[in-house]
Amino acid sequence: MNSPLWTSDEIAAATGARLGGGFAQATGASIDTRTLEPGDLYFAIRGDVHDGHDFVAAALEKGASAAVVSEEKAPAFRDSDRLIVVPDVLEAMRQMARAARKRTDAKIVAITGSVGKTGTKEAMRLSLARHGATHASVASYNNHWGVPLTLVRMPRETTFGVFEIGMNHAHEILPLTGMVRPHVAVITTVEPVHIEFFPSLWGIADAKGEIFSGLEPGGTAVISRDNAYFERMRAHAYASAAGRVITFGEHEAADIRAHRIIVKPDHSVVDATVFGQPLTYKIGTAGRHIALNSLSVLAASHALGADLTLVALSFAELKPPVGRGERTVLAIGDSEALLIDESYNANPASMRAALANLGTVELGRGARRIVVLGDMKELGETGPRLHAELAEAVESNRIDLLFAAGPLMKNLVDALPQAKVATHAETSAELVDAVCAAVRPGDAITVKGSLSMKMALVVKALKERYGASSTAHALKG
Incomplete structure (x- = not known):
C-alpha cells in the first residue's frame, strides 16, 4: 500500500504552518473545488478573478482533508479543526513543492517551447509510463501555480516526473525550472508567440533558454537543430550545469534525425535515425509538428536510458487532447x-500546422475544407502582418471556406479571394449559427484561435447540433 501523499509532520516541516487537530494526512492536492476529491488538500489560492478562501467551506464539505488558508483569512474559519494556516498560501505551496522535489528519487524531465509543449509532455508521459510509475502535469498546468501544484501532487514513489513549463514574459521560467530541477530539459521550438512582450525573437529564445538554468549537474539539454535560434539556445545550455546536449530535427547534423515524415489524415509515420541507428514508428495522431516533437521525446528518453523500442511503440497510442487536434464525427x-x-x-x-493537417484530409466529391479561425493574440505590432501572411497557408492547403472572428483576422480576410470568405465577425459567438448552417455531408472543419477568442463555443455548438462521436479515421484519407 502506498504511503499518504502528505502527512501533517511533513507539511509542518516544509512550511512551518499552524495545523488544526483534525488533520492527519492528505491523499491529493487541489486548488479547485469543482475537481476536488475526498482526501485532497485544498489550497485557497488568491487568483486574478476569484479568491480561493471563498470556497474553503465548500472544499471541506466536499471531503477535503484540510484547507491551506492565510493568517489574514483564518479567523473566518475558526470553527474548523481542518485548517493549515500559513502567511501566504501560494508560497506555502511552493515550499511544499520544493520539499516534494527533495524527497523523490524520480528522474525529472521539463519541457518548454513556443509550440507543442502539452502534446510533447503527453507523449513523454505515455512513453515513460512503460518504464515505471510516471507523474506528469495535468492539462497545461505550466505556470506559477501549475508547476508547484504538480510537484506537490507527485508521489514520493514516482520513477519519472514530466513537467511542462510555460511563460509569457522573460524570467518567468527561471523560478519554475529551479523548483523542478530537471535531469533533462527540452525546448521544442522558438516561434513568434507572446512576441508583444519581447523586443524580438531573440528575446523569446533567451526566455526559453532559461529552462536549462535549473538542470541538475551533468543533466541533458534537448534542442531542435532545425530552429533558427539553435546556436543561441545551445549557448544557454552550455552556460548551465548541463553535461550534454542532444539535438533533434531534420537537419543532417541532428543526433535524432527524421529522414521521412508521412502525414496521413489520422496518423503520422516517421523514418528516423537515433545516433545513426534506424527507427521507424507510427504516431496515433496527425501532424508534421507532432512528428518532429516526437524526436525530442526520443532524445529525452535516450538521455534517461529508456528502451527506445518501447518508446517508439508507445507513440501509436498517442491521441490528441480536447482542443488540440481532437477529431470528432458529426452526423449530417x-x-x-x-x-x-x-x-x-x-x-x-x-x-x-493546423491548416497543414486539414490539408491532408482527403474529401469526397463536393465536400469542402472549412476553417473557423479566431485572432491570434499577444503578437504586438506584428499581429496584422502575421494574420495576413496566413493566406499562403490557406491557399496551399486547399482550404475552401473561411469563417473568421476578431479584428486581427480581418487582415487574413482581406488577403484572400472573396470567394473563400464566408463570414467575418467580431466574436466567435457571432459565427456559431452561420457555421452550423453551412456544414454539409463530407466536409472537414477545423476550429482554431487564441483561448480568449472562445472558439470552443463553435465546437460545442457543432457537437450539440449534429451529435458527436470521437473517431480515429473519419473521412478516409
Missing part, C-alpha cells in the same frame, strides 16, 4: 462530417 443527415478541434490556443506556427 445520413452522412457525416469531420470536426477537428484546435480551439485551445493559437499562434502563427500552430495555426500553420
Whole structure:
C-alpha cells in the first residue's frame, strides 16, 4: 500500500504552518473545488478573478482533508479543526513543492517551447509510463501555480516526473525550472508567440533558454537543430550545469534525425535515425509538428536510458487532447462530417500546422475544407502582418471556406479571394449559427484561435447540433 501523499509532520516541516487537530494526512492536492476529491488538500489560492478562501467551506464539505488558508483569512474559519494556516498560501505551496522535489528519487524531465509543449509532455508521459510509475502535469498546468501544484501532487514513489513549463514574459521560467530541477530539459521550438512582450525573437529564445538554468549537474539539454535560434539556445545550455546536449530535427547534423515524415489524415509515420541507428514508428495522431516533437521525446528518453523500442511503440497510442487536434464525427443527415478541434490556443506556427493537417484530409466529391479561425493574440505590432501572411497557408492547403472572428483576422480576410470568405465577425459567438448552417455531408472543419477568442463555443455548438462521436479515421484519407 502506498504511503499518504502528505502527512501533517511533513507539511509542518516544509512550511512551518499552524495545523488544526483534525488533520492527519492528505491523499491529493487541489486548488479547485469543482475537481476536488475526498482526501485532497485544498489550497485557497488568491487568483486574478476569484479568491480561493471563498470556497474553503465548500472544499471541506466536499471531503477535503484540510484547507491551506492565510493568517489574514483564518479567523473566518475558526470553527474548523481542518485548517493549515500559513502567511501566504501560494508560497506555502511552493515550499511544499520544493520539499516534494527533495524527497523523490524520480528522474525529472521539463519541457518548454513556443509550440507543442502539452502534446510533447503527453507523449513523454505515455512513453515513460512503460518504464515505471510516471507523474506528469495535468492539462497545461505550466505556470506559477501549475508547476508547484504538480510537484506537490507527485508521489514520493514516482520513477519519472514530466513537467511542462510555460511563460509569457522573460524570467518567468527561471523560478519554475529551479523548483523542478530537471535531469533533462527540452525546448521544442522558438516561434513568434507572446512576441508583444519581447523586443524580438531573440528575446523569446533567451526566455526559453532559461529552462536549462535549473538542470541538475551533468543533466541533458534537448534542442531542435532545425530552429533558427539553435546556436543561441545551445549557448544557454552550455552556460548551465548541463553535461550534454542532444539535438533533434531534420537537419543532417541532428543526433535524432527524421529522414521521412508521412502525414496521413489520422496518423503520422516517421523514418528516423537515433545516433545513426534506424527507427521507424507510427504516431496515433496527425501532424508534421507532432512528428518532429516526437524526436525530442526520443532524445529525452535516450538521455534517461529508456528502451527506445518501447518508446517508439508507445507513440501509436498517442491521441490528441480536447482542443488540440481532437477529431470528432458529426452526423449530417445520413452522412457525416469531420470536426477537428484546435480551439485551445493559437499562434502563427500552430495555426500553420493546423491548416497543414486539414490539408491532408482527403474529401469526397463536393465536400469542402472549412476553417473557423479566431485572432491570434499577444503578437504586438506584428499581429496584422502575421494574420495576413496566413493566406499562403490557406491557399496551399486547399482550404475552401473561411469563417473568421476578431479584428486581427480581418487582415487574413482581406488577403484572400472573396470567394473563400464566408463570414467575418467580431466574436466567435457571432459565427456559431452561420457555421452550423453551412456544414454539409463530407466536409472537414477545423476550429482554431487564441483561448480568449472562445472558439470552443463553435465546437460545442457543432457537437450539440449534429451529435458527436470521437473517431480515429473519419473521412478516409
